[in-house]
Amino acid sequence: xxxxxxxxxxxxxxxxxxxxxxxxxxxxxxxxxxxxxxxxxxxxxxxxxxxxxxxxxxxxxxxxxxxxxxxxxxxxxxxxxxxxxxxxxxxxxxxxxxxxxxxxxxxxxxxxxxxxxxxxxxxxxxxxxxxxxxxxxxxxxxxxxxxxxxxxxxxxxxxxxxxxxxxxxxxxxxxxxxxxxxxxxxxxxxxxxxxxxxxxxxxxxxxxxxxxxxxxxxxxxxxxxxxxxxxxxxxxxxxxxxxxxxxxxxxxxxxxxxxxxxxxxxxxxxxxxxxxxxxxxxxxxxxxxxxxxxxxxxxxxxxxxxxxxxxxxxxxxxxxxxxxxxxxxxxxxxxxxxxxxxxxxxxxxxxxxxxxxxxxxxxxxxxxxxxxxxxxxxxxxxxxxxxxxxxxxxxxxxxxxxxxxxxxxxxxxxxxxxxxxxxxxxxxxxxxxxxxx
Numbered sequence: 001x002x003x004x005x006x007x008x009x010x011x012x013x014x015x016x017x018x019x020x021x022x023x024x025x026x027x028x029x030x031x032x033x034x035x036x037x038x039x040x041x042x043x044x045x046x047x048x049x050x051x052x053x054x055x056x057x058x059x060x061x062x063x064x065x066x067x068x069x070x071x072x073x074x075x076x077x078x079x080x081x082x083x084x085x086x087x088x089x090x091x092x093x094x095x096x097x098x099x100x101x102x103x104x105x106x107x108x109x110x111x112x113x114x115x116x117x118x119x120x121x122x123x124x125x126x127x128x129x130x131x132x133x134x135x136x137x138x139x140x141x142x143x144x145x146x147x148x149x150x151x152x153x154x155x156x157x158x159x160x161x162x163x164x165x166x167x168x169x170x171x172x173x174x175x176x177x178x179x180x181x182x183x184x185x186x187x188x189x190x191x192x193x194x195x196x197x198x199x200x201x202x203x204x205x206x207x208x209x210x211x212x213x214x215x216x217x218x219x220x221x222x223x224x225x226x227x228x229x230x231x232x233x234x235x236x237x238x239x240x241x242x243x244x245x246x247x248x249x250x251x252x253x254x255x256x257x258x259x260x261x262x263x264x265x266x267x268x269x270x271x272x273x274x275x276x277x278x279x280x281x282x283x284x285x286x287x288x289x290x291x292x293x294x295x296x297x298x299x300x301x302x303x304x305x306x307x308x309x310x311x312x313x314x315x316x317x318x319x320x321x322x323x324x325x326x327x328x329x330x331x332x333x334x335x336x337x338x339x340x341x342x343x344x345x346x347x348x349x350x351x352x353x354x355x356x357x358x359x360x361x362x363x364x365x366x367x368x369x370x371x372x373x374x375x376x377x378x379x380x381x382x383x384x385x386x387x388x389x390x391x392x393x394x395x396x397x398x399x400x401x402x403x404x405x406x407x408x409x410x411x412x413x414x415x416x417x418x419x420x421x422x423x424x425x426x427x428x429x430x431x432x433x434x435x436x437x
Contacts, residue, residue: 003355004331004369010050011036026225028314029157031322035388037330044154044162051330051388052309056165058328059305060144062196063167066189072140072169077121079146080104083111085120089278102148114148119278119300122170126296127284134174134288137296138182142169144305156225158310159266165306171299174286176275179297183215183273186301190219190269193303197325198436199312204230205240205253206270215273220265221311230265233257266311267304274298313389322389323413326436331369333358334390336381338397340374347400348374354394354407354425361429386412392432394420 013036016025032038032052039047048056064074083103086092092101102114115121122141126132132139147166154160169186173179187203194201199221206218218241220230229242235257242262244253251258278284279296288294309328316323326332335358337351338344351370358368369390371381378397385393391413399406399419407425409418411432420428 003352004366006334006369006371006373009369012039012049014039024155026156026159026314027319028225028310028317028322029159031317031320031387032157032310032313035322037322037388038158044151044160046158046161048306054330055309055324055328056305059197059309060167062193062327063144063303063305066193067140067142067169070140070185070189072142072186074143075141076143076145077115077118077125079115079148080112081115081118081121083113085124085282086113088282089120089123090281091120100149100151102150116147116149117166117300117302118143118168119170119274119298120282123278123282123284123298126172126279127282132172132286132296134286137172137174137286138178139172140169140182140186141172142167142301156310158306159225159314160227161306164304167303167305169301171301172279172284172286172296173299174288174294174297176273176297179273179275179299183271183299186299187217187271190271190301190303194219194269196327197308197312198327199315199325201268202230202239202265205238205244217271218267219269220267221315222263223266223311223315224264225314226264226266228265228267229262231260231262234259234261266307266314268308268311269301269303271301272299274300317389321386321412324389324391326391326413329367329389329391331390332364332367333369333392333394334385334388335368335370336378336385336393336395336397337370337372337374338400339377344378344397344401345374347396347405350396350400350405350422354396354422357422357425358394358429361426361433363433364429382410386410 013034016033036049037052039049041047083092103111105111144167146163148163151160151162154162171182173182202220204218206216220228230239231242232239233252236255238254240253252260275297276295279298284296285293286296312325313322335354338348355368355370358364378395393410395408397408399408404421406419406421409420
């Protein structure tokens with residue numbers, strides 16, 4: 001495989017656009033723009049550049065793997081949904097839903113919605129002539145796709161946009177008891193996803209809002225940039241969304257204690273048990289054991305993938321340097337070569353061997369990039385690599401021309417520095433990976 005090189009990387013960097021300079025901007029947004037991870041194209045719209053796209057695809061792979069483990073099947077629904085389906089479910093008439101919908105009309109005067117979510121489309125799929133037996137339940141179907149919302153106040157980069165990437169899963173069960181088991185299975189899978197990312201999170205009781213249903217939970221990253229308020233009860237220890245507070249007494253919705261504290265959070269996931277909220281009006285049924293036709297019991301489960309990407313960086317990063325969860329870092333390791341014309345240039349011959357040695361280790365395949373801009377000093381390239389946040393930065397510098405060549409290694413996520421010899425690289429990488437499992 002060809003070596004990944006910075007000189008071949010499309011990474012257009014630019015100062016913050018004038019349209020954002022006078023507005024509130026958070027650190028992850030600023031650095032993702034400055035380091036060529038994303039590019040602003042219009043209000044609330046961003047292009048994911050190669051570094052951002054690599055991170056997003058890694059996140060999608062984690063999600064796919066966890067979904068396969070619980071038997072979920074992946075599909076892809078059309079982005080456009082007929083407004084007739086939303087009329088059938090009753091959501092089109094709801095003011096809150098309608099104000100955030102992108103509506104359009106085709107040449108035949110038929111109206112469509114750019115999907116912000118796909119409860120109606122998914123339910124219609126099950127209702128459209130599918131004779132589903134109870135023996136085939138639960139059925140779990142999910143997709144990862146772009147969603148659209150006419151956000152009144154787009155801000156904070158990928159945290160609040162008009163177009164975003166979301167993973168939405170829909171479950172179908174025969175009864176409430178089984179639906180609750182499915183709900184538990186999916187939410188446990190979500191917990192594993194967040195644990196794999198390694199960013200501190202909390203799961204709180206949530207508000208069903210326009211989605212409807214009998215149960216709802218939210219996943220949040222506690223973070224100063226968060227627009228949600230999470231309450232922590234110091235009595236029963238159960239967290240919840242501040243929107244559920246008993247306002248007259250400002251008390252915990254679980255035990256009614258007034259001994260509570262609050263913290264800001266970024267919502268990154270939301271789960272619901274919908275019951276028959278959509279299946280009944282849209283006639284999505286199954287054949288029960290007694291041969292009768294009964295309404296499916298539904299659940300829906302969303303993960304904002306582009307938001308998780310930005311929220312992880314907001315939670316972990318330093319004021320001037322990005323910090324990525326190792327599992328979704330665009331590249332896990334960056335090798336910095338000697339400067340052209342320097343004494344260290346004699347060690348340039350070590351580059352290919354070091355690259356191959358790291359690339360063949362578990363977890364590092366196609367995850368190494370070489371900063372081969374040898375016209376720049378090592379110091380400048382090291383500074384830039386730190387700003388981008390490559391978890392491991394390996395410098396072929398002065399120590400590489402000693403009798404026993406050594407590489408200077410910077411472990412950004414643990415704020416540590418090491419010297420590795422050529423012979424110790426494999427063992428050191430195994431130690432590094434074990435530390436992050």
